[in-house]
Amino acid sequence: MEVVRGSEWQRPKPGPDAFERPFFEAAARGELLYQRCPKCGHVQFYPRAVCTACGADPEWAQASGRGTVHTYTIVRQNGMPPFKDELPYVVAMVELPEGVRMMGNVTDCADEVGVGTALEAYAVEFEPGLALPFWRPLR
Amino acid sequence: MSAREPVIVGVGLSDYPVAPRLSTAQHHAQAMQRALANCGLQKRALDGYCCVGMGGGAAEAMVMAEYLGIDHRYVDSTMTGGSSFEFHVQHAAAALRQGLCEAVLVTYGSNFLSARGRTLGTGGFGGRGARVHGPDMYQAPYGLSLVGAYAMVARRHMHEFGTKPEHLAEIAVGVREYAGLNPNAMYREPITVQDVLASRMIADPLHKLDCCVVSDGGGAFIMTTAERARDLRQPPVRVLGAAGGQTHWNISQMPDFTRSAAARSAPETFAQAGLTPADVDVIQFYDSFTITVLTLLEDCGFCAKGEGGPFVAEGHLRRGGKLPLNTDGGGLSSCHSGMRGIFLIIEAVRQLRGQAGPAQVPDAEVALCAGSGGFLSGIGTVLLGKA
DSSP states (O other): OEEEOSOOOOSOEEOOOTTTHHHHHHHHTTOEEEEEOTTTOOEESSOOSSOTTTOSOOEEEEEOSEEEEEEEEEEOOOOSTTGGGSOSEEEEEEEOTTSOEEEEEEOSOTTOOOTTOEEEEEEEEEETTEEEEEEEEOO | OOTTOEEEEEEEEOSOSOOTTOOHHHHHHHHHHHHHHHHTOOGGGOOEEEEOOSSSGGGHHHHHHHHHTOOOSEEEOOOBTBTHHHHHHHHHHHHHHHTSOSEEEEEEEEOHHHHHTTOTTTSTTOOTTOEEOGGGGGTGGGTOOHHHHHHHHHHHHHHHHOOOHHHHHHHHHHHHHHHTTOTTOSOOSOOOHHHHHHSOEEETTEEGGGBOOOOOEEEEEEEEEHHHHTTSSSOOEEEEEEEEEESOSSGGGOSSTTOOTHHHHHHHHHHHHTOOGGGOOEEEEOOSBHHHHHHHHHHTTSSOTTOHHHHHHTTTTSTTSSSOBOTTOIIIIIOOSSOOHHHHHHHHHHHHTTOOGGGOOTTOOEEEEEEEETTTTEEEEEEEEEO
16 A cells, blocks of 8 residues: 655554554555454454454454445544544545454545445554555545 | 342432532432432441442542442442443342342442533544554544444444434434423423434534533432332332343444344343333433434344334334333433433333333333443343332
């Protein structure tokens, strides 16, 4: 996925520990990660130190960076900066073809977003070497 | 009733919906005083305590047991969000049956509105400069709000089942009608479906009037055994069944956006009581948002999954309907001080004693309380019955 660097990040910043850091480091390289269990095949997101299905150690897996809107909302009131200055904006649950869901913003979408809208991921660096995924309609 | 059957004997509310002079601790204290006076039990008889709150941090039960002077043999600080008190009923009922204690006090108190304003629903999960950790790292940077989380549940229900904004609005209209009968309710003027749809959109598809109020307020109830209840002031209310469960905590982890843990806990609750949804005369459901009620209605078995919208549109939840909802005016119109689950139990007791005044449901013998905590995450269902 495309990586946007050098943006002035105003939003809450993730403070990952050593175990959680690979997800954000991968995003900064343009790779979207989720987890797969080598023992039972279960897939999951957010990343954890344990498979929620069988209890084994999950492994990182790379997603395609495509997804569809499972459900969404258009937030029109949020009292907290910087979000209050960005209203309205779309928060969605994105269903990945790999079988997991991620929350994210759908940007560059005007009023074309709906359940089922096809999306592609891009990443925005929030500090050097660490990024978060965002989504926009697949063109 | 067997001697050790758990019953609820005393209930009390602290001042609401706006009580700027009361601290959180004072809400707990006032509610306890009123619950004791209500049933005539002496404070020294309390030997069990359940408490959770948004004020005292993780150790709220310890802090409040000290403040109130509760010398407990049994204590429970289970925190599942707004449904905590339904879990407390489940746990206290088992403790009373086992003989771990004889009289359990449950309290909640909050000065949420006076202390923090109306920031709960739209304050977000962190703003500029915040460092977020754990699961919040995958939600807070996207500007998720509490209302937005429930809005995604409503959107999915609409997509899968054709549920309409008018269906959700009907829930708010019915609860407001009951609020008109409660002199203390925050909002009492009647509203129409059109009023709900015309109110400001907070997070599509939820309008302002799809959302609960933010208020101050606290409550208390006292549970004891049927035997101990005999010489008390009020007719006891029986705990016929209580069960709970969890499908997720964070909204992003909700496995099915149209189904809550009530889909499992409600059948378990009915089975304990040997009853079915058709036996229920009145419901007290967590109404943080209109969609909360709709989801719980389906999961508790009052209609099939997906049919909540048309079911509600038939007017069953209204005053005079077959399943009156939130007869105190609910969180939607009367009182929501952060965690509302305790008020569900208190209002059900009032109904089953026949003490609900103009809001009394005629011949109410069985009430179902369904508490929801978090984001339809932790659900506790409790069936109460007239003795």
